[in-house]
Amino acid sequence: MHFAAQTxxxxxxxxxxxxTQNNILGTHVLLESAKMANIKRFIHxxxxxxxxxxxADQDAMDEEEVLEPxxxxxxxxxxxxxxxxxxxxxxxxxxxxxxxxNVYGPHQYPEKLIPKFINQLSRGRKVTLHGTGxxxxxxxxxxxxxxxxxxxxxxxxxxxxxxxxGSNERRNIDVSKDLISLFGxxxxxxxxxxxxxxxxxxxxxxxxxxxxxxxGWRELVSWEIGIKRTWEWYMAHSHRFGxxxxxxxxxxxxxxxxxxx
Numbered sequence: 074m075h076f077a078a079q080t081x082x083x084x085x086x087x088x089x090x091x092x093t094q095n096n097i098l099g100t101h102v103l104l105e106s107a108k109m110a111n112i113k114r115f116i117h118x119x120x121x122x123x124x125x126x127x128x129a130d131q132d133a134m135d136e137e138e139v140l141e142p143x144x145x146x147x148x149x150x151x152x153x154x155x156x157x158x159x160x161x162x163x164x165x166x167x168x169x170x171x172x173x174x175n176v177y178g179p180h181q182y183p184e185k186l187i188p189k190f191i192n193q194l195s196r197g198r199k200v201t202l203h204g205t206g207x208x209x210x211x212x213x214x215x216x217x218x219x220x221x222x223x224x225x226x227x228x229x230x231x232x233x234x235x236x237x238x239g240s241n242e243r244r245n246i247d248v249s250k251d252l253i254s255l256f257g258x259x260x261x262x263x264x265x266x267x268x269x270x271x272x273x274x275x276x277x278x279x280x281x282x283x284x285x286x287x288x289g290w291r292e293l294v295s296w297e298i299g300i301k302r303t304w305e306w307y308m309a310h311s312h313r314f315g316x317x318x319x320x321x322x323x324x325x326x327x328x329x330x331x332x333x334x
Contacts, residue, residue, distance in 0.1 A: 074116045074222065075103055078153075082122075082146045082271065089145035096149035097156065104160045112167070116225060117157040119172045121211075121238070121278040122147035133281040136172070136234040144271075161232060169229045171222070173237035174280065178215030178299065179306035184320040186245065187212075187300070190252050191307045193321055194264065200253070201323035204270030206246030209277040213239040214299035217292050221285060228288045235288075238280040241296040251296075255304045268323040 079095040100117070107115050124134045125141030142148040154170055161168040177187045190200040221237045229235055243251075250261040258264055311317075319325060 074118070074226065075100065076118045077103075078118070078150065080120075080146065082144050089149075092145055092149045093152075096146075097152045100153035101156055104156060104166065108160060108164050108166055114226070114231065115157070115160075115166055115168045116222070116229075117154065117168060117170045118222075119154050119170055120147065120150050121172050121174055121236070121280050123151040123154065123172060124278060124280070127277045127279055131279075133238075133279045134236075135281040136236055136284060167231040169225060169231060170234040171225060171237055172234065172280065173218065173221075174211040174213050174239055174278065176215055176218050177212050178303050179310070181215075182320065183307075183311070183314060183317045184325050186210075186248065187252070187303060188307055188311075189321060190249055191304055192311055192317065194252060194256050195308060195311065196321075198321075199264050199266040200249045201268045202245060202249055202265050203268060203323075206244060206249065206265075206267065207276075208245050209242055209279075210245065210248075211239055211242045211278065211280070212248075212296065212299075213237065213241065213292065214294035214302075217294050220293075221290050224285070224288050224290045233284065235285050236280040236282045237285060238282040239292040241292075241299075242277075242279065243296070251300055252304065255301065271324075 077095075077099060079092050104115070121134075122144070123140045123142050124138050125143045125147070127134060140151045140154070142151045157166075157168045157170060160166040175186075177185070181188050183189050183192045193200050217239065218237065225235055246265070249265055253261040253264045256264075
């Protein structure tokens with residue numbers, strides 16, 4: 074099960090070469106190793122971002138959509154998918170590909186939206202919201218995602234792609250307001266600062282997960298329960314990450330300095 078990847082879109086705008094090395098070359102190394110080991114199943118974990126930005130009039134995107142990535146991170150994940158498919162066709166590798174919505178929950182590094190906002194607020198700062206905050210994302214609690222991969226490992230059909238999507242679609246501004254409310258603040262606008270948007274920020278990814286539903290998977294953790302569990306964990310354990318100041322800026326660019334030197 075190939076989960077390893079460099080994933081944060083903001084960082085891919087800073088040092089995209091690192092993403093190519095880790096996501097494409099790294100996947101190639103694993104595919105070649107798996108081929109030599111004659112493994113029975115290779116589950117390649119991709120992302121809904123390979124579909125690119127969804128049109129306003131477009132239905133939920135299914136697994137047959139043409140891939141149209143719009144940022145370096147998504148492009149490297151799409152490239153890795155093509156490598157995985159090529160090994161399936163050339164060497165009869167038993168490849169299964171997944172494309173999932175945003176995952177959230179305990180232990181996630183604080184460069185990602187939800188833990189970042191929690192850590193900003195817990196330090197008495199305002200959350201740094203990109204653009205207008207109207208961009209939408211579908212959030213899946215990590216335990217639901219783990220169960221999805223258990224189902225895929227044992228029940229998925231080799232050679233197929235499976236979307237992993239849920240029903241918790243939220244605007245980024247609503248996510249920030251929900252977190253601000255958990256801190257007991259009455260006026261959310263007082264705790265939000267709008268910052269310049271990303272170079273390009275896909276408005277929405279809405280995916281169809283009927284293939285996965287047919288295998289028996291269902292989302293069990295509601296947004297209200299999942300976000301409260303997540304908030305409680307970070308309030309108790311954020312110190313485990315050490316110095317995370319570079320992750321809490323409005324536009325993190327990990328690896329940029331190294332790329333420029």
